[in-house]
Amino acid sequence: MSELEFRRAQAPDLPAIVALLADDALGASREDPSTPLAPSYFDAFRAIDADPNQLLAAVEAGQVVGTLQLSFIPGISRKGAWRGQIESVRIARQWRSRGIGKLMIEWAVEECRSRNCSFVQLTTDKSRRKAHAFYERLGFTASHLGYKMALWRSIG
């Protein structure tokens, strides 16, 4: 595993990252990995890349084998604590079960620590039972319920 590199994603990584997001039980119906990518992916990449509080990560081992997004969020609660938030964690199918996910989350947690975050948070779909066990092994506590509401009327 010594050859793994954790770095900020660049625009040329985007097709590989979208392919990772799409190769997933839930992502398959949500993403469109066909190239050239839909412009909305590039718009999102530019918004993330321009924001010092967002970090889209590419994990490289010759090719992009993993991704996650980190958001550093300032807040008044908990005496003005910054929180680190992890989203969209994916590892290429053929690279799973080798401990890469653990290294990715440990790297992300260190990034949060270096940004003086008081805690790290994430949500996972209730159906992702293997993910739940994974995060609990890494020291996370499932203390919260995560609610979502689609705003479909905003589209079109």
Added chain:
Amino acid sequence: MSELEFRRAQAPDLPAIVALLADDALGASREDPSTPLAPSYFDAFRAIDADPNQLLAAVEAGQVVGTLQLSFIPGISRKGAWRGQIESVRIARQWRSRGIGKLMIEWAVEECRSRNCSFVQLTTDKSRRKAHAFYERLGFTASHLGYKMALWRSIG
């Protein structure tokens, strides 16, 4: 209720907002509402106020009677969807049970819609059973588990 005003919080609102956060079953042990406020609260306010993707809201009815924080988060997932995230929702004890919470969340959701967010998300502590029923009535779905991990070693 016609006199309620929803607006971006300003620095002079901060003691009232921290008092709201502290007057809560979980917040009581997390916050320090004594004035002058701890500098960390002002640091957090400045970070929020300087970030166009953060919105700390004050709900005013002659005085500050409610607060919430909105984060607008760009992401690659879901075809480059922006998500709106709601945090730290509080209403002054004597102003509860009058429908203000519903108006606050509806206002926040409209803010997310106006920023082209595809969905709105939030987490609530598993112990906040009344909050769960509240968000479900407003159309949110508890589709996720919310994990947190403290980074105590980053302090001090």
